[in-house]
Amino acid sequence: MPEYHQLTPELVSQLAEIVGVDNCLTGEDIAEDYAHDEMPIYGTRMPEAVCLPATTEEVAAIMKLCYENSIPVTVRGAGTGLVGGSTPLYGGVVLCTMRMDKILAYDMDNLNVRVQPGVRLCDLAADALDHDLMYPPDPGEKTGSLGGNVSTNAGGMRAVKYGTTRDYVLAMTVVLPTGEIQHIGRAVTKTSSGYSLLHLMIGSEGTLGVICELTLKLVPNPREDMSFILPFENIESAIESVPKIKLAGLNPQSIEFMERDIVDTSAEATGNHVFPTEVNGCEAGAYILVTLDGNDEDEIFMRAERLAEIADGQGAFDTLVVQDPSQKESVWAARSSFLTVIESDTDLIDEMDVVVPVNVIADFLKYVHEVGEQNGTRIRSFGHAGDGNLHIYCCANDADQDEFLQQSAKVMEAAYAKCAELGGQISGEHGIGHAKKDYLRASLGETPINLMAGIKAVFDPKCILNPGKICS
Template sequence: MAKKYNEVTPEILEQFKAIVPGKVYAGEEINSDYFHDEMPIYGKGAPEVVIEATTTEDIAAIVKVCYENSLPVIPRGAGTGLTGAAVAVDGGVMIDMSKMNKILGYDLENFVVRVEPGVLLNDLAEDAQKQGLLYPPDPGEKFATLGGNVSTNAGGMRAVKYGCTRDYVRAMTVVLPTGEIVKLGATVSKTSTGYSLLNLMIGSEGTLGIITELTLKLIPAPKETISLIIPYENLEDCIATVPKFFMNHFQPQALEFMEKEIVLASERYLGKSVFPKQVEGVDIGAYLLVTFDGDNMEQLEELTEQAAEVVLDAGAVDVLVADTPAKKKDAWAARSSFLEAIEAETKLLDECDVVVPVNQIAKYLTYVKGASEKYDFEVKSFGHAGDGNLHIYTCANDMDEETFKKQVSEFMADIYRKAAELGGLISGEHGIGFGKKDYLAEFAGPVNMRLMRGIKETFDPKMILNPGKICYDPKEEA
């Protein structure tokens, strides 16, 4: 079969070095961390060249060379993705965006901030707080880059009240696969100005363009927050309570569910016990972790009392209030470390982040538990109960990798089909990348895949930008 892409020659390497002297690495100079993301089960891929870029113009020049020579180009941020989206599965040139990490300035009258794509979520959150502002998107991985968040439309724990990353992107500068530079969007809150190219770029996982600057919406930071740890005897009662928060107009900032096993793993990882394991002789099997925000503590305390009445009537065993900074920090530190805790205790790991209607969560998780019983791996689950985005991990320590992959593939296909049957989608926030594209093809169907492929071809006529991801696999055409 013919090879679709060319290789980086010594002459091309010299062109890159002329564009960004001292920031071009090839062969054994490349750190192996670039070969994979946080979910290495999807395989590894070594780029031929890694380039640390720091300006839009440099990236445009690099991409133009790649376009002229039919070289794959892979943009990469912090490498914290979970679907293999930032892995060089076809070799080529990887552009490391992590050094483009400046907060360029605030427009306090329009409540926006301009940032480079390598700024870490945590750094913007802390800096905005100093201005009395909040950047609402709150994915669990605080040290991911904002460019990566936008590329996957990351959601996170505050999405139930404030929405996902997409809702906070006002404008961006993008380098197209041809090397052209375009500006999309504007510092305005509404538009009916043609097709939304801005929204096409958001969630495109680096397959349509390389984001080099972002204008992000901010909101005034709430003055107070309060969190509740709500233990239940079983997961079914826990999940069944979730719709009652909305029926009673409580508007939680975050509403998370977790099973006992994942909480125990997290506490082992952190070396600190936070969640009750038994209450008045009742063994606890699951928890809700809820945060409310508002302008004053009196308002929040009243809301907390109302919520406590509702959840206790609905089967909660107790309601524990985390109303001090230390208590809130400990509770949310435990929640934020779930993935790290699983990774620390697991040799073989895969995951999915399906999203289903909130009233279908209990039915779906019951199905998942039943489906997993015929396999040799263990299933651990947690997620965003408030918006139906569920994180389901398959974990094994005593299986060989080939058997694990085969069993997980069958299991994932099964539970993705069930999610679709219940009105859900196969990813709520992690994206498709390399690892989930076969499931997307089955879920979306041939017409939708044709439309996505057509969009890809329009933006990227030579199909060089992050190939092998979402809807395009060069190996099928080689």
């Protein structure tokens, strides 16, 4: 790790000159939030200054100054990360992009939009709808920034049909660690023009460059969508239905799974009982929630009939149509409540978002529940059955923080090892940050991490940009 310098009063005043004195915070003006993301359990560290630039040129000037003076810089969007990715581990400057929050221009001929990185996902999604367009990536956290979404290759519910954030980034303007401004990618959908620096930047968690503008692909908004609740006896039979649904060519927008346990806790906490617990005289132990979209209601109904046949053949107790708007809202409100409900039901929480092949989801969950039990923690989970991306939470029973972290580390270690054994990956959409670094290395081995570290050094020879993350 290279040697970093501390910010001097002179450097602070130079930063203040770049972004304006109101947008350069130091000392007690820095809110405690800047010391961590949504998982302070992974450690906190206050930065020496927080800069809130408004333009690419300001970002470039900040980076140039920090590069010349070996000051570490950590980029932060909305701070909704879950792996400590925006924690300024070595102090220095937090460069917060949330003042760069403009939706710049739609290109209706080429179906794309230019945005600044501080635009929140929910704001782009709503604005695109006003243009009768859809921005498909749909991670659970709607208030995250698009810069953050790209930095973690955020996935979400609709990945089964539409892919992840990666598939919607056409081009970006980045500031390299040295302060140089570069335009990477172009607003075209097909390219074979040298190594893909664009795809390298996507998912690099703010370690290779600062994203200052994005050109994102949009699609015509499907006119209709319909969801279906499939109650099953248990998680095994629920998960077994997933490959069959995918193979049938129904092209579902999403296939989510939920265990009864979570559904009950959510219903208790929110009073929203939209997932039926008893169906046709059978007690539901798990659910699959399928959404179909398209431009024609009749055509969706035809696919729905086929879905019902498959569900029936797989032992679902019914195929319940969620069609009217209020019911739809209830279902998705319940789905969205899961994380909050889990969090409010425990004092301490640790989480993983592994991705495994679809046909081993049930085996994997069973294994993690067992390991959780052996280590005195409660395991709760839900996630994206259609793409194998599982959100799994370790919840403290009565343990204090130190004891819980030890328990949770044992669960994580065993679970990540199992995940690798089953052909999965450490993270489906949250990223590595610093919390999952050791697990990434254990899962991939030394060589890929060394290649990543080599790439990092090519972009950032002084390692000033978000040091201590992924591979540095």
